[in-house]
Amino acid sequence: VMEKFKIKGEFIQLNQLLKVLGWCDSGGNANSLIDSGKVRVNGQVELRRRNKIFPGFKVEFNSQVVTVE
DSSP: OEEEEOOSSSOEEHHHHHHHTTSSSSHHHHHHHHHTTOEEETTEEOOOTTOEEOTTOEEEETTEEEEEO
């Protein structure tokens, strides 16, 4: 499933994005998913919870894919 997500500012932090998309129910849960290596940014496993996600980035988790605009 390929979604698009439009951010309001210059970037969004990875853990906030997972929460806003509804891929997890809390910030703590988002951090756990990131810590466990289950989240990919632009095809690479991303372990930084507050990694800045800019327009054009692709985030993947559990066969869900979102492109940030």
